Amino acid sequence: MLKNHLKIAWRNLRRNSLFSLINVLGLSIGLASTFLIFFWVTDEMSVDKFHENNDRLYQVMMRSEENGIVKIHDGTQGPLAEALEKDLPEVENAVTVMNLQEVGMSITFSAGENNFKTQGLFASSNFFDVFSFPLVYGDASQVLNKKEAVVVSESFAVKLFGSVEKAINSPIEYFMFGQNQTAQISGVFKDTPDNSTMKFSFVATKQKLLEDMWTNGKEWGNTGPNTYITLKDNSDVKAFESKIDRFVDKYNEGNMFSLFLRKYADTYLYGNYKDGIQTGGRITYIKLFSFIGLLVLLIACINFMNLSTARVTKRFKEIGIKKTVGGTKNHLVVQFLTESLFLALLSLIVAMLLIVFLMPVFNFITGKNLGLTLIFEHLGVLTLATIITGLIAGSYPAFYLSRFSPLATLKGKFKSKGGELLARKGLVVFQFTASLILIIAVLIISDQINYAINKPIGYQKGHMVQIDLEGKAFEQSSSFFDEIEKVDGVESVGAISESIISEDGGSSTYGIDWAGKPDNLEIDFVFRNVNHNLVQTMNIQMADGDTFSKEMGDLESYLLFNEEAIRLMGLQNPVGKKVRLWGEEKVILGVMKNFHTASVLHSISPVVFRCSPMGHSLAMVRVKSGEEANTLASMNEVFEKFNPGYDFSYTFQDQAYNLQYLTEQRILSLSRYFAILAIFISCLGLFGLAAFNTETRIKEIGIRKVLGSSTYQILSLLSSDFMRLIGLSILLGLPIAYYVMSDWLLKFEYRVDISWSSFFLSSILTVAVALITISFQALKAAHANPVKSLRTE
Structure with missing residues (x-):
């Protein structure tokens, strides 16, 4: 039976090649877009979560109230880590980290004639016990025990000495804070992974920093380094936070800072605060693009459903005959769902080819280093998602087609009901409403970024x-x-x-x-x-x-x-x-x-x-x-x-x-491409519906031409219904876009006013693209020979 269903699916695909091509192309683009976003989201969500102590690893943050405004600081006092570990039994390990990347510093290391500039950390001796950066050489609990010790990455060791083996125990020099410093390489660690926010090529000792170069860092009155802790198993985090709230008072009475914890892995995604309250961060963009990916896929599914239901008249006799010879409703549902899954799996193959082709461009836009191995790693997820998509996209046509009366279908008297037409039109409106919102968002994001970059900042940054x-x-x-x-x-x-x-x-x-x-x-x-x-x-x-x-x-x-x-x-x-x-x-x-x-x-x-x-x-x-x-x-x-x-x-x-503004610029680029894809997929569906509408009215068009209708009148006849739907999409999309983008702009202290030109241009663009799409089929019908269309049965 399955073999028979697949054979029928293949015949229908070949018989209706244009509509099958539109379905496969639209669905494959939707799947490719969603899968690329899925890979990006998966990578974003994995950042900093690879540490063995992830569930117990926290950053100690500081809170202060200044002139009625609560401010959040990630820099803490140099002695804080030691004091927390000594005074509080809940603390398993506490480490101080001075990250030169955060203060925009890089230093040059010299080994003989080799000089290379890089960024790194100064940290407590237990750094490699707290953070899971694997060592190629050395013991995690020993490599930073000596004041002059420095641990370097594999690639940096090779750059300086030619090999890891030659680097071990070799002397090295660097210049920092106006002083020449000497150190000895005590260990080598694997290069930091892409999904780590800490990027460094060396780790030197906290003692070296605070005793020889920045002695003020030992004072409780100064802040700067970051403090990280791992809590013991089963520690009550809320109770611990209450305990450390005014901990610094013990060593610096009357200071303005209170302490609290932030899970280390949350730093990347939830790093924004306003008036002391956590207000999101990159998680906002993850939610946004997850929504956009699903929206693009939904638009592709809508195309599938619209084209399948629109072409129902072509299959009336097939359905009637099958029901007459004993075919049940369930049998027909399985057949149509099989056809839908066949097209979906075919779309999956095309989508994978698109991903292979687009992955380098996607990596360039997002600043990622995603590999094609992701396809094979997530093949099960991708296939399951495609099957679900195929079932969702094919469910409405399957149940809709299978319920027809065999007598009505064989007589050819069945007409589409108002509810079915209304549903189809509603789906078209939804597609173009979503596309319009994306276009408006792209224009406003572009305006804001251009404003931010070109806004006078009080000094001349050019040249x-x-x-x-x-x-x-x-x-x-x-x-x-x-x-x-x-x-x-x-x-x-x-x-x-x-x-x-x-x-x-x-x-x-x-x-x-x-x-x-x-x-x-x-x-x-x-x-x-x-x-x-x-x-x-x-x-x-x-x-x-x-x-x-x-x-x-x-x-x-x-x-x-x-x-x-x-x-x-x-x-x-x-x-x-x-x-x-x-x-x-x-x-x-x-x-x-x-x-x-x-x-x-x-x-x-x-x-x-x-x-x-x-x-x-x-x-x-x-x-x-x-x-x-x-x-x-x-x-x-x-x-x-x-x-x-x-x-x-x-x-x-x-x-x-x-x-x-690198993040915002990347968001703009991604938004621009997905807006183009959304409008393209929507136009694919509109093109298919326009082609079908023209095909079903071919004799009417022929008669009208014989009676003297002009090309303009034929064009107006075939496009008017669709243009009314586009007009409704604009009326619905404009207020939604205004609300969404007004909320997004609130994150900027200095922002553009939303210009109605963005709404006007987006509306004109949507109408123009839709009109061009419809006109292609309408003009083709208007210029056809009416004699041929009237003679054809």
């Missing part, structure tokens, strides 16, 4: 090159700047302690006091050490007072604040007033106009600049427009003169700024 200072370029920075300024194409050179761009603000301080400061006022100032020329180089405008100048004496006695800082401080006529920075008296030299230190997701931060001749890790160089390539080549020569063998590491400031 600005950021150079990492290290080695002798750091030690002899004044000489290095003098040489760089002599390069043709260089307009100005400034220096800063770390990048001005940081989502969490980077280095900051609460340590500023002034006369009249309220006791309960706490301001977290973004803090940077700069040289005398940084403000002019970045073209930061002054609102009041003066900026730093080389001719001024004792520059370290002065500070520059931005307008937001002065507003929060409540100072009137601030220039010339005295403040205290960490207990030292300073004078407000000037007030800078506000500028962004993060993306437009965040509000303007209070900023303070201190002029210092040393301690700058970055040179900011403004170059002439159109001369970037030659200027960079010349600057590279200067850099090599100071640091032979070092990599010349630089970044264009506008590119660094735009990277803040």
